[in-house]
Amino acid sequence: MTPYDHLQRRDWGAAFGLLLFVALMTAGYYYNVTFVQLGLIDLGVRLVGMSRAAVSVWMAVLALLTFVVAVGFGVLMDRRGWSTNLRAKLRVLFLVVVVQLALTLAAPTVRTVPAFAAWILAASVALGVGFPASFSLAIDCVPVPDRGPVAAVITAITYGAANAYPVEWSIDAFSRLMVVAMVPGVLVLGLLVSGRVRPVERLLDDLSGRHRRHGTGRFCRESPVETRSVGFLAPVMLMFGVFFVDSLGFLRIIETPALILTAWQSPSMETRLLIAAAHVVGAVVAGVLYVNFDLEWLFLWVFALFSVTYVFYTSDLRLAAWLPASGVGSGSVLNPAFYSLTVSVYTTLNFALWPDLSTAETVGTRTAVGVGMAGWLATFCSTAAALYLDGAAVPLLTHLNLVQALALLLVFGLAVALYARRTVQVARTGREGSP
Amino acid sequence: MTVSTEIIPLLVVVLLLLSASGGDVERMEVVFEGTHPVTAVDDALVVGGGEVTVPAGTTVEGQLYVIGGALVVDGRVRGDVTVLSGTASVTDGAVVTGRLDAVAGGATVADGATVGDLRRVEPTPAGRSPAVRYGFLAAQALALAALTAWLSRRRPRALATVGDSVVNHGLVSGVVGLLAGATLLVLFVYMAFTLILLPVSVLGLAGLVVVLGYSFAVYGYLLGRRLPVERVDAASALGAAVFLLALELLGTVPVLGALVQFALVGVGFGAVLLTYFGLHEFEPARIPE
Known part of the structure; x- marks a missing residue:
């Protein structure tokens, strides 16, 4: 079944659900990767006058608080039964978007450290409440077989737009853009939760019962997966590793003008379009891989891609050290393009994975723990590690070498773990079969 | 100054050539910009950009490689000069005692210059005569046909398994093939730079x-299975030759032809990897409705 099949069968409820999920997740993720991740650095450094390290500490606080709030709210959602109540989730999201709109409008006016801290606290609460509420919509809106392709579409649109559409990396530019995008979003969500538009109510009624069919995710169908079991915790730890590797490397890359000005902040439209295209290709690749391979293979792909990405970066830097006159190491657009492809692959996996590791009754907690641990806690830890390395004046090559070693270790470790598991299975089968 | 990425593969080629000739790559010098009169070379000199001149009355000993920029020999070079890109000119009265290999780029030798052995390689098919072009294609087709016939006799099931992946799982085969192919290709090129991993x-x-x-x-x-030939090995061999010919013909169609070639290569490459060379049938993960 593809999204096109829903339209062909005139299943408007399913088509509306997919559209709603893609729109909400795309908007939310775009807000996160642009306004939160890039805009706050500019706000703290340029407008508030803090040091880069101090802003990084506050970003880490944001990540940690978001994680705590998300887990708390996710558990609350499951206990109160909000996870299976579509209208309740939409009402929560409406409130979250209204708060975020207010925060977005207020951000460029922040000038003092206490105001910046208050802003961070409020944003953490909004983000923490928002993402279990939004991720859990998957059980109402996205049939299990569609989750890979839908995740690919969200990733492709988000990163494609973020890279192809030229926005200055400043809080003012991000704020203006986000306000323009959020106002219609608030109106649409307001319409959805108003309860007064009959056709909308019919669509929501249709969607409300779908969690009974779509609620049990792909990886929970054959046997139930407990939150404290290896079946759930192993993907959480692996995804933590993925985000940690990415964040630790990228934090250093964006602080290196030679690397960032020839890639994500390049004045050349062609370069940015190439990076956007790499993101779209990566998302499509991940969408195809997700529906054809089991989870362990997907993680192996991601770690292998990260390893190769950092081999490229470190090889260029080594070459530049060996042949200083060559200028290699700063100019190749292949490295950021490959990096972008890799990021799209794991982002797609992240969007599809957590609902597929949940049931309708556990989706709040699982998505909160999954995205929170992997996304936010990993960011917190990697920021701390990056600050430590920065303080120790570790050179760029050594820093990226460390990230590469970590990626290689993870790909090797995972391969060994899979092989060991298979060996144990074979040994058990042999024992059972022996006389 | 930033050197284009295209120079990297040429540097790898130089590394391979130098290693093969017993040269010491650690002592290799590379010039990327500016004008440089050269009076001595350690072991090898690579011209990657700018202009390098061997002045009149000077003798340099070593291997010279041109992969960009210009090399002007007014004096004497005791060794070989290889031009892979860029230009090399040996002026009136200048001497190159070894070979001057002009693989690509431009090489000019003045009438009064002395070159031990001048070889010009014409790699472009347009430069070849039709007989040579078609002869080369026929040789490739024969070799592929022989391999296919042998495999279809010895490993028909393996070929069928990979073929099943090509036909029934084309999309995932293509994605895996293009991703793995591109990644491995670049990885192997980068490996060459470590020098230690050059053989790998x-x-x-x-x-x-x-x-x-x-x-x-x-x-x-x-x-071959679709051809009206009874014997499987003969049909497969014929099919392989037809496939190679079709691939060659596709190359003559602008843009679309190249895209189809690319897709075919990607799907085939991925199918071989997914099925472990046909030893194991590819089964996509089962996703419940």
């Missing part, structure tokens, strides 16, 4: 060619 890099590139050849044999087998 060469082996890896050879491995990619083997996988590609195997996938072409699978296409031949698939085509």
Whole structure:
């Protein structure tokens, strides 16, 4: 079944659900990767006058608080039964978007450290409440077989737009853009939760019962997966590793003008379009891989891609050290393009994975723990590690070498773990079969 | 100054050539910009950009490689000069005691200059006569047909398994093939720069060619099954030759032809990897409705 099949069968409820999920997740993720991740650095450094390290500490606080709030709210959602109540989730999201709109409008006016801290606290609460509420919509809106392709579409649109559409990396530019995008979003969500538009109510009624069919995710169908079991915790730890590797490397890359000005902040439209295209290709690749391979293979792909990405970066830097006159190491657009492809692959996996590791009754907690641990806690830890390395004046090559070693270790470790598991299975089968 | 990425593969080629000739790559010098009169060379000198001159009355000993920029020999070079890109000119009265290999780029030798051995390689097919071009294609087709016939006799099930992946799982085969192919290709090129891994890099590139050849044999087998030839090995061999010819013809169609070639190669490459060379049938993960 593809999204096109829903339209062909005139299943408007399913088509509306997919559209709603893609729109909400795309908007939310775009807000996160642009306004939160890039805009706050500019706000703290340029407008508030803090040091880069101090802003990084506050970003880490944001990540940690978001994680705590998300887990708390996710558990609350499951206990109160909000996870299976579509209208309740939409009402929560409406409130979250209204708060975020207010925060977005207020951000460029922040000038003092206490105001910046208050802003961070409020944003953490909004983000923490928002993402279990939004991720859990998957059980109402996205049939299990569609989750890979839908995740690919969200990733492709988000990163494609973020890279192809030229926005200055400043809080003012991000704020203006986000306000323009959020106002219609608030109106649409307001319409959805108003309860007064009959056709909308019919669509929501249709969607409300779908969690009974779509609620049990792909990886929970054959046997139930407990939150404290290896079946759930192993993907959480692996995804933590993925985000940690990415964040630790990228934090250093964006602080290196030679690397960032020839890639994500390049004045050349062609370069940015190439990076956007790499993101779209990566998302499509991940969408195809997700529906054809089991989870362990997907993680192996991601770690292998990260390893190769950092081999490229470190090889260029080594070459530049060996042949200083060559200028290699700063100019190749292949490295950021490959990096972008890799990021799209794991982002797609992240969007599809957590609902597929949940049931309708556990989706709040699982998505909160999954995205929170992997996304936010990993960011917190990697920021701390990056600050430590920065303080120790570790050179760029050594820093990226460390990230590469970590990626290689993870790909090797995972391969060994899979092989060991298979060996144990074979040994058990042999024992059972022996006389 | 930033050197274009295209120079990296040429540097790898130089590393390979220098290693093969017993040169010391650690002592290799590379020039990327500016004008440089050279009076001495350690072991090898690579001109990657700018202009390097061997002044009149000067003798330099070593290997000279041109992969960009210009080399002007007014004096004497005791060694070989290899031009892979850029230009090299040996002026009136200048001497190159060894070979001057003009593989690509431009090489001019003045009437009054002395060159031990001048070789010009014409790699472009347009430069070849039709007989040579078609002869080369026929030789490739024969070799592929022989490989396909042998495989279809010895490993028909393996070819069928890979073929099944090509036909029934084309999308995932293509994605895996293009992703793995592109990644491995670049990885092997980068491996060459570590010098220590140079042999692994060469082996890896050879491995990619083997996988590609195997996938072409699978296409031949698939085509052969549709040909009105009874014997499987003969049909597969004929199919392989037809496939290679079709691939060559596709190359003459602008843009679309190249895209179809690219897709066919990607799907075949991925199918071979997914099925472990046909030893194991590919089964996509089961996703419940």
